[in-house]
Amino acid sequence: xxxxxxxxxxxxxxxxxxxxxxxxxxxxxxxxxxxxxxxxxxxxxxxxxxxxxxxxxxxxxxxxxxxxxxxx
Amino acid sequence: xxxxxxxxxxxxxxxxxxxxxxxxxxxxxxxxxxxxxxxxxxxxxxxxxxxxxxxxxxxxxxxxxxxxxxxxxxxxxxxxxxxxxxxxxxxxxxxxxxxxxxxxxxxxxxxxxxxxxxxxxxxxxxxxxxxxxxxxxxxxxxxxxxxxxxxxxxxxxxxxxxxxxxxxx
Numbered sequence: 540x541x542x543x544x545x546x547x548x549x550x551x552x553x554x555x556x557x558x559x560x561x562x563x564x565x566x567x568x569x570x571x572x573x574x575x576x577x578x579x580x581x582x583x584x585x586x587x588x589x590x591x592x593x594x595x596x597x598x599x600x601x602x603x604x605x606x607x608x609x610x611x
Numbered sequence: 612x613x614x615x616x617x618x619x620x621x622x623x624x625x626x627x628x629x630x631x632x633x634x635x636x637x638x639x640x641x642x643x644x645x646x647x648x649x650x651x652x653x654x655x656x657x658x659x660x661x662x663x664x665x666x667x668x669x670x671x672x673x674x675x676x677x678x679x680x681x682x683x684x685x686x687x688x689x690x691x692x693x694x695x696x697x698x699x700x701x702x703x704x705x706x707x708x709x710x711x712x713x714x715x716x717x718x719x720x721x722x723x724x725x726x727x728x729x730x731x732x733x734x735x736x737x738x739x740x741x742x743x744x745x746x747x748x749x750x751x752x753x754x755x756x757x758x759x760x761x762x763x764x765x766x767x768x769x770x771x772x773x774x775x776x777x778x779x780x
Contacts, residue, residue: 545616563731563734563735563739564671564734564739564740564741564742564744565671565673565705565728565731565734565739565742566731567675567742568673568675568706568707568711571675571676572675
């Protein structure tokens with residue numbers, strides 16, 4: 540039982556580094572595409588924001604700029 | 612036994628973390644040696660050996676990186692200005708497929724060396740953190756400037772560094 544628990548612990552420890560594998564700076568071509576942004580259509584999202592603001596009396600906090608290409 | 616197990620697990624975790632934290636090329640380091648084919652199929656390969664004795668400005672770029680595309684025509688002007696004084700510019704393209712890079716070059720012809728690195732081999736050697744990143748390398752191989760990103764006004768700072776480097780030759 541104890542051995543099984545240790546084996547499971549080791550297995551989960553080995554999975555953690557795999558899940559942490561990051562996308563390197565030069566591999567972000569797909570992430571930099573327009574369709575990968577949170578708001579592919581700024582006009583539509585501005586309209587949605589406006590409707591949401593009018594209905595809910597709240598605004599902001601919807602998205603962050605950029606698609607994660609790591610550019611400026 | 613318990614202590615042994617715990618220390619084994621800790622050692623395993625430490626090794627995993629260390630493998631993820633490879634160090635990037637910094638100012639004062641010796642530039643890594645690379646050998647890459649040109650993006651143009653009719654041009655010879657570009658290697659550190661063929662650049663020996665020159666002040667080399669290495670820039671990593673891709674067609675999907677907007678600031679890179681802003682910087683390249685400015686580098687082209689700078690290349691023409693200083694190439695007679697011994698400046699070489701090597702703009703390593705990391706596009707995969709390389710046709711994306713070639714598409715950009717069709718509209719914006721550049722006169723300096725452009726190696727293709729679609730698998731990121733050279734980018735891995737330099738441990739590039741962001742795009743674009745550029746390195747000013749002295750004739751003796753020492754990196755004297757690491758510049759990440761490209762904003763308006765950066766070109767003046769880079770030109771000053773290149774001028775200082777060429778004056779020191």
